[in-house]
Amino acid sequence: MNAQRLRGLIRKEALQIVRDPSSIAIAFVMPLVLLLLFGYGVSLDARHVPIALVAERPSAQTSGFFSGFWRSPYFKAYGYPDMRDARRALMRRDVDAIVWLRSDFTRQVLRGASAPIGVIVDGVNANNARIIEGYVQGVWASWLAAQARERGQPLTLPVDIRSRVWFNPALRSHDYLVPGLIALIMTLIGALLTALVVAREWERGTMESLMASPATIPEILVGKVVPYFFLGMGGMILTVVMAITVFSVPFVGSLWLLFAAAALFLLTTLGMGLLISTIARNQFVAGMIAVVTTYLPAFILSGFIFDIHSMPWPIRLLTHTIAARYFVAILQTLFLAGNVWPVIGGNMAALGLIALLFLGLVARISRKRLD
Amino acid sequence: MAWYRIRALVVKEFLALLRNKASRMVLIGPPLIQLVVFGYAATFNLHHVPIAVYNEDRGGASRQLIARFQGSRYFSLVGMLTSGRRIANIISDKEALMVLRIGPHFSRDLELHRTARIEVLVDGRNSNTGLLALNDVDTVVQSFNAHWAATHGWQTAPAVPVMRAWFNPDLRSRWFIIPGIVGLLTLVVAMLVSGLSVAREREAGTFDQLLVTPLGPWEILLGKALPGFLIGGLEATLIIVVAISWFRVPFMGSVLALYLGLALFLLAAIGVGLAISSASATQQQGLLGVFLFLVPAVILSGFATPIANMPPLVQYLTYLNPLRYFLIILRGVFLQGDGVAILWTQYLPLIGIGLATMTLAMQLFRRRLT
Numbered sequence: 001m002n003a004q005r006l007r008g009l010i011r012k013e014a015l016q017i018v019r020d021p022s023s024i025a026i027a028f029v030m031p032l033v034l035l036l037l038f039g040y041g042v043s044l045d046a047r048h049v050p051i052a053l054v055a056e057r058p059s060a061q062t063s064g065f066f067s068g069f070w071r072s073p074y075f076k077a078y079g080y081p082d083m084r085d086a087r088r089a090l091m092r093r094d095v096d097a098i099v100w101l102r103s104d105f106t107r108q109v110l111r112g113a114s115a116p117i118g119v120i121v122d123g124v125n126a127n128n129a130r131i132i133e134g135y136v137q138g139v140w141a142s143w144l145a146a147q148a149r150e151r152g153q154p155l156t157l158p159v160d161i162r163s164r165v166w167f168n169p170a171l172r173s174h175d176y177l178v179p180g181l182i183a184l185i186m187t188l189i190g191a192l193l194t195a196l197v198v199a200r201e202w203e204r205g206t207m208e209s210l211m212a213s214p215a216t217i218p219e220i221l222v223g224k225v226v227p228y229f230f231l232g233m234g235g236m237i238l239t240v241v242m243a244i245t246v247f248s249v250p251f252v253g254s255l256w257l258l259f260a261a262a263a264l265f266l267l268t269t270l271g272m273g274l275l276i277s278t279i280a281r282n283q284f285v286a287g288m289i290a291v292v293t294t295y296l297p298a299f300i301l302s303g304f305i306f307d308i309h310s311m312p313w314p315i316r317l318l319t320h321t322i323a324a325r326y327f328v329a330i331l332q333t334l335f336l337a338g339n340v341w342p343v344i345g346g347n348m349a350a351l352g353l354i355a356l357l358f359l360g361l362v363a364r365i366s367r368k369r370l371d
Numbered sequence: 372m373a374w375y376r377i378r379a380l381v382v383k384e385f386l387a388l389l390r391n392k393a394s395r396m397v398l399i400g401p402p403l404i405q406l407v408v409f410g411y412a413a414t415f416n417l418h419h420v421p422i423a424v425y426n427e428d429r430g431g432a433s434r435q436l437i438a439r440f441q442g443s444r445y446f447s448l449v450g451m452l453t454s455g456r457r458i459a460n461i462i463s464d465k466e467a468l469m470v471l472r473i474g475p476h477f478s479r480d481l482e483l484h485r486t487a488r489i490e491v492l493v494d495g496r497n498s499n500t501g502l503l504a505l506n507d508v509d510t511v512v513q514s515f516n517a518h519w520a521a522t523h524g525w526q527t528a529p530a531v532p533v534m535r536a537w538f539n540p541d542l543r544s545r546w547f548i549i550p551g552i553v554g555l556l557t558l559v560v561a562m563l564v565s566g567l568s569v570a571r572e573r574e575a576g577t578f579d580q581l582l583v584t585p586l587g588p589w590e591i592l593l594g595k596a597l598p599g600f601l602i603g604g605l606e607a608t609l610i611i612v613v614a615i616s617w618f619r620v621p622f623m624g625s626v627l628a629l630y631l632g633l634a635l636f637l638l639a640a641i642g643v644g645l646a647i648s649s650a651s652a653t654q655q656q657g658l659l660g661v662f663l664f665l666v667p668a669v670i671l672s673g674f675a676t677p678i679a680n681m682p683p684l685v686q687y688l689t690y691l692n693p694l695r696y697f698l699i700i701l702r703g704v705f706l707q708g709d710g711v712a713i714l715w716t717q718y719l720p721l722i723g724i725g726l727a728t729m730t731l732a733m734q735l736f737r738r739r740l741t
Contacts, residue, residue, distance in 0.1 A: 021656075022651075029663070042681070091707070114527045117530050121536050123537055127547070157486050159487050159488075161508060162491070163508070282393060287563070288394075310417045319412075337496060342465075
């Protein structure tokens with residue numbers, strides 16, 4: 001490798017980045033947009049769920065039971081005179097659930113005969129519906145405890161669960177979404193941007209001129225990788241700083257390990273980007289392939305939002321080929337749990353392997369195309 | 372307006388898009404692969420969550436409880452710990468998502484009709500998964516409780532909730548996610564096709580040539596929009612067929628309501644795509660512009676996280692998002708059996724967004740002319 005030629009190539013790529021506002025947009029505006037969206041916009045924790053309360057024959061017992069719903073911060077309760085109105089409200093999506101006490105509720109409760117409490121939830125959003133069912137159970141459990149206290153009997157539940165959540169005791173969804181975003185942002189910069197830029201060179205024919213120059217293939221590749229590597233690391237640092245300062249996500253691991261893992265991951269995405277553009281040589285196709293094979297899997301198959309264990313086995317197998325999967329595990333561990341070597345070591349090794357594989361493939365394919 | 376001129380432009384657009392084998396393939400293959408992969412992967416229903424048990428109790432009751440966890444499809448037992456010291460490592464090393472700890476007096480407490488405590492330790496690194504897993508533990512323990520109370524003469528609760536879910540009785544998150552993926556993929560395809568259409572010509576310099584032909588701005592707009600309409604409509608149809616026949620998502624509503632919604636959604640999505648495309652000087656700018664729109668549009672659509680959980684200011688922002696309306700239409704038609712009469716409130720904003728962005732796109736053609 002010739003240092004002077006390499007410097008020239010790097011300078012050319014860097015100029016291309018600086019002169020095109022869209023590269024800067026992807027590298028710095030996109031991380032900010034994503035951070036703001038995930039930091040402020042997105043939450044899986046339902047609050048103020050609109051709920052319809054129907055008592056067919058109101059009494060002290062029914063209003064005692066309902067008072068838990070009126071007080072709860074999880075619900076916004078609305079009283080309905082009968083089930084017909086409540087059903088219509090559910091159909092119109094005015095409420096997400098109905099709690100229905102039949103006319104013999106009071107009599108059965110006083111007899112101690114396990115009166116049924118009708119609960120109907122709107123199941124369209126199944127995840128939300130499950131959360132709502134959990135909230136209803138919570139109101140019911142505290143009602144039971146209050147009833148037991150009133151009667152002077154201890155609450156008799158055979159098994160009581162005491163749960164402790166490690167690493168994120170308050171279950172703040174920010175604390176795992178924001179670190180996971182780093183993987184998404186670096187994928188955008190490393191794979192999508194690189195794929196587009198190199199495909200453009202092929203499309204415009206400037207790649208041929210580059211190849212006709214005295215620069216060797218490794219020099220051209222390194223020249224492409226270095227500027228985007230710095231851009232990607234810049235995006236990463238911006239995200240980490242924002243995560244810690246603005247969103248106060250705890251960071252308990254080592255920053256050096258984070259940088260090392262990020263660098264490895266960035267190499268895998270750059271390798272993917274270069275590979276895609278070398279194969280596609282067309283911006284539309286390269287963009288489409290980059291989105292489908294890197295960005296969307298980083299979103300859905302990486303464990304960023306959806307749990308990998310719960311996927312069917314063919315898909316689970318597929319996730320092992322997704323570099324973001326390993327990086328997301330490292331990120332969530334470093335931010336929330338610390339330097340857990342068994343997790344970090346294995347995932348780092350996997351990232352290194354994938355990076356080698358992609359960069360090696362790129363070098364091979366590019367050499368062939370020179371002939 | 373002359374139809375033969377528009378037809379010629381549409382034919383030219385299709386040629387530009389489909390001439391290349393690779394670009395033909397990326398239009399058809401990836402959306403279907405994504406539907407299948409994401410349809411299976413994107414679920415909030417947990418299965419086979421790895422769980423370890425540390426049982427200090429020697430009695431039969433704890434074995435019954437553990438058997439319930441083993442028998443549940445939510446969990447898969449990855450280890451029986453023999454010492455409490457392993458608990459910390461097994462969670463932090465991600466060998467198990469949770470550890471169930473049963474104290475030495477579990478069976479004795481139950482025999483004495485006293486409440487027995489169990490401790491559940493959960494990995495909160497992915498707090499949503501942790502929360503869902505805790506809910507599943509709750510379900511298992513409650514069924515154990517009900518059984519134990521009934522068979523061992525415990526006093527029953529004065530009232531018990533009986534849960535029912537409408538529209539999706541088994542609460543399968545797949546029924547929620549897959550109609551969402553239909554909307555998501557349609558948006559991606561329509562925006563990629565339209566977002567590059569003007570930018571491609573600008574980069575090649577042929578857009579100026581197009582402007583000096585007898586084609587008026589309206590005709591150019593129609594010629595540029597129609598391919599996206601056709602491709603988006605066909606793709607959406609294909610995806611809907613797969614959603615119904617492969618994933619067995621119930622289709623309860625009217626086809627008319629769905630296709631009216633699809634047409635208006637395409638109008639809005641292509642309008643946005645063309646506006647971005649006309650503002651861009653190169654394909655790269657067009658593509659990145661489309662991307663800058665797509666990412667927030669997907670996140671703020673209610674696709675994965677409910678709009679009702681967002682802060683009020685962000686909720687207002689979602690009114691500008693065409694995907695928001697289309698997702699309501701899709702889920703309404705698929706699961707709730709909605710017809711045009713209920714959904715018209717979703718159609719109107721789509722028409723508004725479509726007309727506004729199409730006009731903007733046309734203005735941008737003209738502005739570049741001068």
